[in-house]
Amino acid sequence: MKILIVTDAWEPQVNGVVRTLKQTRAELQKMGHTVELLTPLEFKTIPCPTYPDIRLSLFPGSKVNQRIGDFAPDAIHIATEGPLGLAARKYCLKHKLPYTTAYHSRFPEYVQLRFGIPLSWTYAWLARFHNSAQAVMAPTRVVVEDLEKRGIKNVVLWSRGVDLEVFKPGRRDKLTSRSPIFVYVGRVAVEKNVQAFLELDLPGSKWIVGDGPAAAGLKAQYGNMPNIHWLGVLNQAELAEVYSSADVFVFPSKTDTFGLVLLEAMACGCPVAAYPVTGPIDVIGTDGPGSLHEDLHEACMGALQLDRAEVRRFAERYSWGAASRQFASHLHPFTPHAQQELRLAEQGAGGE
Incomplete structure (x- = not known):
């Protein structure tokens, strides 16, 4: 099956959306699908206000139309609600083609934090964007339910995975600061609540890995402050070394829909400390090997007591292969041979 994924989030951004799409493409290709991504790299762009790492494509309509026509996909997935997503949606509606969309991050909450726009306004716009799709893929059950309550239809679950060969327990000497070592990995932005981590009165030392507007x-x-250390953006192998060296991975965000970094840290045996909110509570649950507490300091101290081997075993439940098969099952191909391929694939998966 020929699958076109349209995304406004792409390199040089380093975030969960980009990583999810890269891993999903790789897994779909292993399954025998032909996958193309339509990204801002093909267009003239301008930086997003307040977040220059995000590039917004300028007047992409005609080129998006041409790319879709030239590739002639069997199924179209629109991953983001930006200029490219809007242009692809317009094309699909004009030509009466079914398509799917995804909800990766709590965009309304981010907009409210940055610009003060009421949540109801942004969710109303999102409902208009997504409700013409045959399926809206969301990363957790809680997010599925939240979107349904906001009037968004046809919401389905598309979980996430972790590369267990890259992210695995390793040497613990990458970070050489005073123990215990607490680490944050991710975008350094207001919605990630990194300041809450920096303000904690913790023993040992803290590391911030990543970059962003804040x-x-x-x-x-x-x-x-001598106990706070900074690293920039790292590749996956380097991140695995950081996770393995840390005593606790601290996840201060209250707005993430999933948090791939949670799985990456746990796959390396690094216990997670976080608030009991969507994302951590969906990934770890109430009985998983993580420390979730309304008091982030209490969560951090609790995480120090967790067994690293048990943390790794928990992460082994997740795989990108399973997540990508779930993604493919939600697609709505609009050519007869692709519909037959999808039915056969679903039958094969059911017999495993």
Whole structure:
């Protein structure tokens, strides 16, 4: 089956959406599908206000139409609600083609934090964007239910995975600061609530791995504190070394829909400390080997007591192969031979 994935989130961004789409493409190709991604790299772009790492494609309509026509996909998935997503949606509606969409992040909450726009306004716009899709893929059951309550239809579950060969327990000498070592990995942005981690009165030392629009301000505010250390953006192998070296992975966000970094840390045996909110509670649950508490300091201290081998065993439940088969099952191909391929694939999966 020929699958076109349209996304406004792509390199050089380093985030969960980009990683999810890369892993999904790789797994779909292993299954024998032909996958193309339509990304901002093909267009003239401008930086997103307040978040320059995100590039917004300028007047993409005609080129999006041409790319879809030239590739002649059997199924179209629109991953984001940006300019490329809007252009692809317009094409599908004009030509009466079924398509699927995804909800990766709590966009309305981010917009409210940055611009003060009421949640109801943004969710109403999202409902208009997504409700013409045959399926809206969301990462957890809680997010599925939240979207349904906001008036978004046809919401289905598309979980996530972790590369257990890259992210695995390893040497614990990458970080050489005072123990215990607490680490945050991810975008350094207001919606990630990194400041809550930096303000904690914890023993040992703290590390911030990543970059983002809030990095400069936080470095200026906390840069002189001897127990706080900063690393930039790392590749996956380097991240695995960081997770293995840390005693606790701290996830201060209250707005994430999933949090791939949770699985990455746990796959390396690093216990997670987080708030009991959507994302951590969906991945770890109430009985998984993580420390979730309304008091993030209590969560951090509790995580120090967890067994690293048990943490790794828990992460082994997740795989990108299973997540990508789930993704493929939600697609709505619009050519007869692709519909037959999908039916056969589903029958094969059911017999495993």
